[in-house]
Amino acid sequence: MHSRYRTYQRISDLPKLSGEEVVLRGWVADRTDKGRLQFLRFRDGSGFCQLVVFQPEVPEDVFMVAQTVTQESSVEVRGLVRRDERAPGGYEIQVHDLRILHRTQGYPIAPKEHGVEFLLEHRHLWLRSARQHAIMRVRAAVIRAICDFLDANGFVRIDAPILTANACEGTTTLFELDYFDLGKAYLSQSGQLYAEAAAMAHGRVYTLGPTFRAERSKTRRHLTEFWMVEPEAAFFELDDDMDLAEDLVEYVVQYVLRHCEQELRALGRDCSQLEKVKRPFYRISYTEAVEIVRRKGAKLHRKLPDGGEEIVDFPWGEDFGAPQEDAIMEEFEKPCIIHRYPAAVKAFYMKRDPENPDVVLAMDMLAPEGGGEIIGGSQREDDYGALLQRLREQGLPEDAFQWYLDLRRYGSVPHSGFGLGIERTVKWITGVQHIREVIPFPRMLYRIVP
RNA sequence: UCCACGGUAGCUCAACGGUCAGAGCACCUGGCUGUUAACCAGGGGGCUGUGGGUUCGAAUCCCACCCGUGGAGCCA
Numbered sequence: 001m002h003s004r005y006r007t008y009q010r011i012s013d014l015p016k017l018s019g020e021e022v023v024l025r026g027w028v029a030d031r032t033d034k035g036r037l038q039f040l041r042f043r044d045g046s047g048f049c050q051l052v053v054f055q056p057e058v059p060e061d062v063f064m065v066a067q068t069v070t071q072e073s074s075v076e077v078r079g080l081v082r083r084d085e086r087a088p089g090g091y092e093i094q095v096h097d098l099r100i101l102h103r104t105q106g107y108p109i110a111p112k113e114h115g116v117e118f119l120l121e122h123r124h125l126w127l128r129s130a131r132q133h134a135i136m137r138v139r140a141a142v143i144r145a146i147c148d149f150l151d152a153n154g155f156v157r158i159d160a161p162i163l164t165a166n167a168c169e170g171t172t173t174l175f176e177l178d179y180f181d182l183g184k185a186y187l188s189q190s191g192q193l194y195a196e197a198a199a200m201a202h203g204r205v206y207t208l209g210p211t212f213r214a215e216r217s218k219t220r221r222h223l224t225e226f227w228m229v230e231p232e233a234a235f236f237e238l239d240d241d242m243d244l245a246e247d248l249v250e251y252v253v254q255y256v257l258r259h260c261e262q263e264l265r266a267l268g269r270d271c272s273q274l275e276k277v278k279r280p281f282y283r284i285s286y287t288e289a290v291e292i293v294r295r296k297g298a299k300l301h302r303k304l305p306d307g308g309e310e311i312v313d314f315p316w317g318e319d320f321g322a323p324q325e326d327a328i329m330e331e332f333e334k335p336c337i338i339h340r341y342p343a344a345v346k347a348f349y350m351k352r353d354p355e356n357p358d359v360v361l362a363m364d365m366l367a368p369e370g371g372g373e374i375i376g377g378s379q380r381e382d383d384y385g386a387l388l389q390r391l392r393e394q395g396l397p398e399d400a401f402q403w404y405l406d407l408r409r410y411g412s413v414p415h416s417g418f419g420l421g422i423e424r425t426v427k428w429i430t431g432v433q434h435i436r437e438v439i440p441f442p443r444m445l446y447r448i449v450p
Numbered sequence: 451u452c453c454a455c456g457g458u459a460g461c462u463c464a465a466c467g468g469u470c471a472g473a474g475c476a477c478c479u480g481g482c483u484g485u486u487a488a489c490c491a492g493g494g495g496g497c498u499g500u501g502g503g504u505u506c507g508a509a510u511c512c513c514a515c516c517c518g519u520g521g522a523g524c525c526a
Contacts, residue, residue, distance in 0.1 A: 034489090035482040054483070071476095086484060106460080110476045112487065113462055117518055172524065190526090215524050216451065228526060301522080303452095321523075364526095376526060421526030434520095446518070 012046035014091040017081045024093070025076045025101070027128070028069050030111045038066050042077065042093070048130055050092040051077055058095060065098050071111070072128070074101040116434075123441055124450045134263035135438055138256060139426045141263075143208070145255035146229050146420070149248055150206050155231055158198040160191025160207040166400035173214040175224075187212035190419060193349075193404050195232035196380060199415055200407055206231040218445055219322075220434040221372055223423060225443040232417030238361040238379040241416035242337050245365055245375050246281050248420070249335055253277040256429050269431040273333060273369055282336035286359065289328055289338045290316050298327035319345040325373060329366050335374075339363040348390040350378040351414075363418070371428030377418020384408035 009022045026044030033039065036055035041048060053066040069075065078097040083090060108122055109129070119126045126132055147157070163177075163185050172189055179185035191207035198205040208229045215222070231244060253274055257264070264271055284292075293314045300314045300321075314324065319341070329336065340359040343352060350360035365375035381387045387408055391401055398405075426438040436442040441450060 030487090032485050032488060033482090034485060037483040037485080039485045039488095041486085050486085052484080056483095084484090086486085088486060106477080108460070110461060110487095112475050115462070115519090117457095118461070211526080213525070217524065218520065219522080220520070222525075226526065303523085319524095322521090373526065419526060424526055 010046040011042075011044050011049045014047075014049060014081050014089075018083050018091065020081055021078065021096070022081055022093070023076065023078045026074070028071060028073050028075055029128070029130070030071055031066075031069065033067065038063075040066060040069065040095075041088075042075075043128070043130075043133075047089070048133075049089055050087045051079065051095050051098075052087075052092050053095045053098065058097070062095070062098050065100060066095065069098070069100060070104045070107065072104040072107040072125075074104075075099060076101060120436065120442070120447060127440060130266060132437070134260075134266040135426070135430055135432060136440065137263045138260050138267075138430050139422070139438055141256050141260050142252055142426050142429065143227075143229075143422065145252040146248065146422075147208070148255070149251045150229075150231060153204070155204040155206045155233070156198075156202045158195065158202070158205045158207055159209060160188065160194035160230075162188050162210065162212075164188045166193075166397065175212050175214045189213055190228070191230050192232065192417060192419065195230050195417060196407055196415065197403070199232040199234045199417070200411065200413075203235075204231070204233045216445055220436075221424060221427070223435055223439060223442055223444060226435075226439065227422035228419045229422065230417060230419045232415065234413050234415045236379070236416040237414055238339065238363065238416060241377055241379060241418060242283065242339065242363055245337065245363070245377060245418055245420070246279055246335075249281075249365065249375070249425075250277060250279055252425065253429060264430070267430050267432070269429075274429065276334055278334075281334050281365075282332050284336065284338055286338055286341045287316065289320070289324075290314060292328050292331060293320070293324045296327040296330070298324050300324075317342045317344065322372070325366055326370075329368055329370075329372075332366075333368050335365050335367050335371075337363050337365050337375075346378070348394045348396065349380050349387065351381045352386070361416075365418075367424075367428040369428065369431070372424060373421075374424045374428060375418050375420045377416065379414065379416040382408060382412045382414050384412065 008025055009017060011024065024042070024044055026042055028040050029043045029048065030041040031038065038053040040051040040053065042051045053063060055063050076099045077093060077095055079093040079095040082092055082094055084092050109119070109125055127136065163179065165185060174186040174189055177185055189211050191209060191211070195205055195207045206229055209227065210225055211228050212225050214224065233240070233244070236244070254277070257271060257274055298314060299311045300318055302310050302312060320328070339362065340353055341362045343358060343360045346360050346362050350362045353359045353361055361379035363377055364373050366372060367374045381390065384405060387405060391398055423435050423438050427435050430438065432438055436444060
């Protein structure tokens, strides 16, 4: 690609520059030497490559610079690009000149083992490591793939507000703040309601942005601030919604396999399972899922009023927890969609199944290999009276939802959508164990810095 | 919020209630022409999270607090 901004060569271009003299600018990730032969692991943002400095081939002062340069110093290097099997990545630079731009003293992160706390404390520097570099590239690719797919299928990106007056689902705890003279405002936990409004204007839309949950969650799959893409489409019924979710996830996974081969290898990801992620996925009803849970003996731990706990066979009507989801996904090597959940455990805006009023037209997608729940969606209640009744049943403030009810007053149509968690998806695809590694600066219960 | 575990050198960890709290890595010095977390030799580096208690004696046992970790719940 031609760029008017590129004034120097980059590591990502090395295969095309073999045998040529190049000038690169970047940072020394690490160094080691064998006397008169020195190896510098060099990175410039586009990738990593090895610099080789051999004493007889460079001026004495250049050799001294290479010998004394510290980890994470920024440098400019001139040298010959060589193909060499011994070099990580297959190419290396035979250094002719090396200049220090800024000498680093006491870089905190050694190229050795570190604990989580220490690394999170230094997240601003940790991002430079090869592993974090690869994860962020996959994250970028996932978001790119999502936008490509939705744009190509006629979805218009609509950005939802982050400051909102109303709680979306009325269940989870929200971050609250004072909004001038208008009282309390909340950080959005979902752009869905706004996406619904926009879908009545554009037919097919999606929101993409950060969302916030003030839950005191402490697990490897929760963040207090996370990104979500939420497609919403007029005239889509539940089956269309599931088709869309399936198509989108298939596209994203296959896109990453195609475009991030290097990154996935750097992360040590076994891609054989990902290659299987092709339509059709599995699709089972909640009732069928309950049967699996019971068959596999994933019991329910239920809290008793006296503070104790009882362990019972999983009853129809309860929502699945992590143990149940894990039990279900042991059965499947591809994503599985579970649909038609008990109405009592789902949000007020979900439409009842006309064939069974005990369940709603909702669906969740669970990813295999411990990926967990990556999608939650539903067909929305499009009947004014039914929606108003749900609002009242759940004790939600009608005033704040007047505009939302308007969507059912003026040209209401069947419509559906879902939310796909960006971090959960990246975590699954990269095979990373903890969600905090797949967002640049994670916000968690006990962490807001850096 | 509940449950469990942890906090000792810059980092990762060790040390039965008993001499001066150790090791690896990182850092500094020297050696080596192919290193991949190189290796070899030497060197500096500590308010054992905080406060109280038990004891002749506490990193070690007890209590409280602070900080963190991951599991539940909640969910993407």
